[in-house]
Amino acid sequence: MAELSAGSRWASQVCATEVIVVKAPPGDTALECGGSPMLPPGDAESVGTPDASAAEGTQLGKRYVDADETLELLCTKPGDGSLGVGGTPLVLKEAKPLPASD
Amino acid sequence: MLLLEMAAGGHGDRVAVGTADGGITFAELFQRAGATAAHLRESGSGHLALADVSSEALPALLFGASWAGVPFVPLNYRLGDGELRTLVSRVSPALAVVDPDAPGRLDGIDGVAAVGRHDLLADLADREPAAEGWSFDGEDEAVLLFTSGTTGEPKAAVLRQRHLVSYVLGSVEFGAAGEDEAALVSVPPYHVAGIAAVLSNVYAGRRVLQLPTFTAADWVGLVRREGVTSAMVVPTMLARIVEHLEAEGDGSPGLPSLRSLSYGGGRMPQPVVERALALLPDTRFVNAYGLTETSSTVALLGPDEHREAVASDDPVVRSRLGSAGRPLPGIEVSIRDDAGNEVPTGGSGDIWVRGEQVAGEYRDQGSRLTPDGWFPTNDGGRLDDEGYLYVTGRIDDVIVKGGQNISPGEIEEVLYTHPAVADVAAVGLPDHDWGERIAVAVVLRPGETAPADELCALVTERLRSNRTPDRVEFVDELPYNDTGKLLRRMVRERLAHLGDG
Numbered sequence: 001m002a003e004l005s006a007g008s009r010w011a012s013q014v015c016a017t018e019v020i021v022v023k024a025p026p027g028d029t030a031l032e033c034g035g036s037p038m039l040p041p042g043d044a045e046s047v048g049t050p051d052a053s054a055a056e057g058t059q060l061g062k063r064y065v066d067a068d069e070t071l072e073l074l075c076t077k078p079g080d081g082s083l084g085v086g087g088t089p090l091v092l093k094e095a096k097p098l099p100a101s102d
Numbered sequence: 103m104l105l106l107e108m109a110a111g112g113h114g115d116r117v118a119v120g121t122a123d124g125g126i127t128f129a130e131l132f133q134r135a136g137a138t139a140a141h142l143r144e145s146g147s148g149h150l151a152l153a154d155v156s157s158e159a160l161p162a163l164l165f166g167a168s169w170a171g172v173p174f175v176p177l178n179y180r181l182g183d184g185e186l187r188t189l190v191s192r193v194s195p196a197l198a199v200v201d202p203d204a205p206g207r208l209d210g211i212d213g214v215a216a217v218g219r220h221d222l223l224a225d226l227a228d229r230e231p232a233a234e235g236w237s238f239d240g241e242d243e244a245v246l247l248f249t250s251g252t253t254g255e256p257k258a259a260v261l262r263q264r265h266l267v268s269y270v271l272g273s274v275e276f277g278a279a280g281e282d283e284a285a286l287v288s289v290p291p292y293h294v295a296g297i298a299a300v301l302s303n304v305y306a307g308r309r310v311l312q313l314p315t316f317t318a319a320d321w322v323g324l325v326r327r328e329g330v331t332s333a334m335v336v337p338t339m340l341a342r343i344v345e346h347l348e349a350e351g352d353g354s355p356g357l358p359s360l361r362s363l364s365y366g367g368g369r370m371p372q373p374v375v376e377r378a379l380a381l382l383p384d385t386r387f388v389n390a391y392g393l394t395e396t397s398s399t400v401a402l403l404g405p406d407e408h409r410e411a412v413a414s415d416d417p418v419v420r421s422r423l424g425s426a427g428r429p430l431p432g433i434e435v436s437i438r439d440d441a442g443n444e445v446p447t448g449g450s451g452d453i454w455v456r457g458e459q460v461a462g463e464y465r466d467q468g469s470r471l472t473p474d475g476w477f478p479t480n481d482g483g484r485l486d487d488e489g490y491l492y493v494t495g496r497i498d499d500v501i502v503k504g505g506q507n508i509s510p511g512e513i514e515e516v517l518y519t520h521p522a523v524a525d526v527a528a529v530g531l532p533d534h535d536w537g538e539r540i541a542v543a544v545v546l547r548p549g550e551t552a553p554a555d556e557l558c559a560l561v562t563e564r565l566r567s568n569r570t571p572d573r574v575e576f577v578d579e580l581p582y583n584d585t586g587k588l589l590r591r592m593v594r595e596r597l598a599h600l601g602d603g
Contacts, residue, residue: 006458007240007264020104022271060112061276074271076108095275098430100285100306101364101390101399102299102334 011044017079025070034081050081063093136231138166149196155314176291240264258465268458279308286333298398318346336367336586366390391426403427433457501530522550531601
């Protein structure tokens with residue numbers, strides 16, 4: 001468990017998922033993917049497969065948030081596990097696209 | 103690099119840059135960026151400089167520099183050799199890519215290895231990509247952009263990885279573009295909008311087409327031939343495009359493929375926008391306001407707001423066509439007085455901005471942010487009670503007449519509404535009694551005339567009598583730099599004979 005900082009990257013230990021933190025609440029956050037803790041990308045070695053309760057997968061380029069949207073992650077590599085915090089699944093955030101300015 | 107890696111993973115087979123049948127794909131772009139990084143690492147260069155027009159090399163160089171962890175430095179290739187060489191020597195040791203039409207102009211500078219674009223692309227095609235493992239440090243310098251230096255020696259604005267990534271993640275949805283979408287980029291690489299266009303479109307999965315040397319005829323031709331769906335232009339380009347389409351007359355096929363047209367980068371005469379909206383009834387218009395130091399756009403006026411404004415009888419709603427719209431999510435805007443205190447809503451002052459994408463830093467001069475993260479833009483403006491931002495121009499350009507601060511922009515806006523006026527600039531000139539007097543340089547439309555007193559009377563009627571021009575001079579054209587910025591200093595010099603010594 002660690003305090004998440006915006007811009008930090010985390011990798012799953014049980015699938016190919018990687019995320020970058022867009023926004024995080026203060027204090028420690030128990031970030032999980034496929035039911036196992038996420039680690040800094042260099043430290044994450046494959047230790048199995050996602051738990052059946054957290055195996056809906058992640059989608060490249062999608063944003064995932066907790067219920068009150070204090071935590072927001074961007075999926076930079078997709079995988080088979082799904083994201084959660086302390087056993088509670090994160091949900092896909094609806095895109096609110098801006099008009100293209102460039 | 104994070105953005106390109108995602109793009110190559112998510113839509114690698116799509117065409118990233120160039121024509122639909124002859125362009126390079128996102129996967130190929132990724133390979134070229136890796137080869138650029140390998141080249142940079144081998145050469146030991148601390149910077150990657152570019153003195154060249156927009157080309158298919160640009161995205162590979164931008165991302166390749168990021169992969170290798172060295173700043174990318176696009177330079178104004180229109181500068182004279184002397185000035186250009188001075189700028190390049192400031193970022194030595196560097197690899198410098200030059201326009202194949204002007205070889206040799208950066209040869210012989212200490213620590214600088216110059217290579218022509220074609221030679222570099224041939225080298226990259228044969229080269230293995232660098233090992234992965236690029237830095238993810240958001241503090242790395244990503245891009246250095248030299249300011250145009252109209253007020254002294256050019257400053258190198260620093261944009262770090264975290265600023266650019268924040269801008270893209272905050273304003274673009276990954277892979278949002280349809281497979282048929284193509285963006286036309288006609289701003290040069292040394293303009294922040296030219297960099298933002300590459301990053302945003304790569305992330306969105308939208309093919310980029312480049313027009314290295316802008317003419318309205320070429321631009322319109324390319325939009326029609328390639329089915330361009332979105333484009334960004336500076337105000338002078340939009341004025342030329344409007345003239346071109348109007349000259350085609352009733353038989354004009356219009357620009358049916360163009361879904362979105364964004365403009366920004368300088369003052370935009372409201373009548374030109376109104377004519378553009380009438381000529382392109384199905385196109386969604388976006389006015390984007392931003393600065394180099396803020397990683398491009400910080401506020402925008404959206405498509406629906408354009409159409410509502412132009413259709414409205416309510417003068418407040420209608421005047422929004424002349425606004426920069428509302429701040430992007432994640433951007434705060436505050437209007438401050440000279441002492442840095444926030445002015446009440448509706449009051450005028452210096453525009454300050456704050457947000458993750460705001461860099462506000464110059465090489466060798468450090469950060470210009472306040473301790474709590476605000477960047478004073480030095481642009482004057484005001485916010486209305488619904489949060490619309492009105493930009494009135496550079497604070498330095500304000501005319502101070504008899505102790506009153508007068509923004510040139512408000513006088514110019516009024517004169518633009520006169521049917522005979524094609525272009526206009528208001529400046530302050532020395533005046534023994536008033537400190538400054540108001541002089542305007544007016545360009546008339548071909549075949550039209552307007553007496554000076556009629557123009558002055560129009561300003562008196564719409565504004566206040568202290569805004570009335572004291573002198574009017576008719577000129578053939580106004581001086582602009584090549585990215586469409588009015589050079590007021592040159593206007594002042596040209597009208598200097600109308601002031602008191």
